[in-house]
Amino acid sequence: MAERSERAQGSDAEVSMSALPDKRQVAASFSRAAASYDAVAELQRDVGTQLLARLPVSLQPHRWLDLGSGTGYFTRALGERYGQGAGLAVDIAEGMLRHARPQGGAAHFIAGDAEALPLQAANVDLLFSSLALQWCADFPRVLSEAQRVLRPGGVLAFSSLCVGTLQELRDSWQAVDGFVHVNRFRRFEDYQQCCAASGMQVLSLQRQAQTLHFRDLRSLTTSLKDLGAHNLNPGRPGGLTGRARIRALVEAYERWRQPAGLPATYQVVYGVLQKLPGDVAGVA
Template sequence: MSEAYRLPDKALVAASFSKAAGSYDGVAELQRQVADALLARLPTHTVQRWLDVGVGTGYCSRALACRYPHAQGVALDLAMGMLQVARQQEAASAYVQGDAEALPLASDSVDLLISSLAVQWCGDFAAVLSEARRVLRPGGVLAFSSLCQGTLHELRSSWQAVDGGVHVNRFRRWDDYQNLVADCDMQLIGLQEQAHILCFNDLRSLTRSLKEVGAHNINQGRPEGLTGRARLRALQQAYESFRTEDGLPATYRVVYGLLRKV
């Protein structure tokens, strides 16, 4: 899978996450883990204005408001439903609906751009990097986390044992991230891939979690309509082969990136 690969229509992505805004915080364990890990990686530098791209319900924005109490914050998301929930936290100075591939901000206007588990939905990651470089001031930092190929491999493999349909969201390859970051004309501070594994009691708990966080299957080519009982039983049987003493694992391959505009 290489750049640029086909992702779900952005209107569908926005609608899916808007619909999930009310249930998101109750099931966003992975999202909080990854956000905390990304925030812990931030270098020390002066921040007068920050931008949170893919703000979701505002977890990172609240942390940034505490870390930089005198800075102005801008929270941006494609999903209006998420923005409406995040705005209630009043952690940022402005809440803006927008796209990471075409940021509605002036050039050289922010000192920190942070984006946690959002840019995997962008088909053109080179454009994401280019826009980040444009809006950052010299010395400004881009900090992002994203998902790469290998995420939910247990679920994908189990579905492959049942049929050949597209049942699991596709993600960019790790070497695509490496190549695109190397070509983006910013100073690389760090780029790592790390596995985060969540465990569930049963398959229904996993699929419910994906739906309630807004990250269920929204790929082009996904099967339409309800999944038959026989196919669900076959899926459950296939997934059981992955069970550990902690339950059914769901592996997320997370990319952490830090870059500085020079």
Template sequence: MPEAVIDKQQVASSFGRAAATYDQAAAFQRQVGHNLLERLPAAWQPEYVVDLGCGTGYFTRALARRYAVPVAGLDLAEGMLRFAREQGETGHGWIAADAEALPLRDESQDLIFSSLALQWCPDLGKALAEARRALRPGGRLALTTLVEGSLSELRAAWQAVDGFVHVNRFMPEAHLRDCLASAGFAGLSCDIETHVLHYPQLSGLTHELKALGAHNINPGRPGGLTGRARLRALTEAYESYRQPQGLPATYHVAQVQLYKEG
């Protein structure tokens, strides 16, 4: 993904501000992360584990419980780390970290777990290279990331209203697979899950995205407040997607496992 698309500081600030509201809005994020956990080998016992893009620390603690080892929570957003720290320690604590420049020694980790975080990296290839460097021989990077087509209904509804960028851009699946294949790992698997969430009203989706810190952070977004007329037009455009269950929001999630040569 071109570097100009994502501003790391904007990402950190947006998610940091959402720390106190994130967990209440994160049911989908937890489902995706639990699906990733379930893909890890049941009998495997990694000794050195980090949760990259740990957010509030939900999966950092889940990993510590599962493997009964200290787990470090790494995140770019200081606000998320402060919130996670207030919930208690996991052994190795909470560390401000950029996925593209990990503060980890070479060949020091058995498992790097990262759920719905690496889509915010301007250079995914650099993040994958850093993870590979930090993994011990035989180690594994387990990650989930959103791919193009996620929130397609919201994007299309906004396109009917104006020409601004209102919805975060995600990497095309083919580009993601190319990045994974060229990252130098000994083996990989990549499966795409499709999740369709439903909301009684559009405000349920937009409020949830704001509570998660995942609302629009792309260049080309409109400045200032969104006018009432545009919101009415957006609501009318989104209504064309209504299903019996409600207004759909579709997410395409890549479930990825990368294995370092032993």
């Protein structure tokens, strides 16, 4: 009965708040990964760079916020573009903040939750968040908080992940035992619905596939661990994974091999929203 229950939780189409990771586990996992993160963050740097390129050219924020700032790579990029003194870096992982703070990029580094931002209303002109919001269970609440802290006319720019991410690994595990071994993500349609209902103007919202290649399965799983992004979902099997199952997984994943190596595809969501200029709700 337990196995059947865990198998039933594996469907991406049935992602719910309870199916997403506990944010305390997310914070602890990324804190542990602070020292190793940048060495394996190829995708994260590329996605964040693409998100920067999507910012309105005319945008000149008096104050900006890097939400889910991690090791501070894009905090420093934003500081170079808009001024370090105008910047705030917020992350739920204390270990990431300790790693990033000495390198600068922002005036303040703050521990905080995207679903309950530790900021006053109408406080920033730009809220930038790259590959962090997929870990938030209540995405409408994230959007509500973004709208609250943005000044009228302010911009929310985010990248996140949706269903189809790491599908090769998910399907390979499904062929082995059907348990939950891969993080779940929302459907792209959920992002569309939430953004449309946010009260902000949707300037752009797109999904784009990006594929990395690895020489073998161990390289992929080590990379996920070093990022702090290994399986954090409820329903994941406890204990060590047996050698026979690992061999079966390797064989299943090898069927995906391409000339460049074993593929790991990420379905990336890019969104740029703007608080309406006349929206003065929450403005003191």
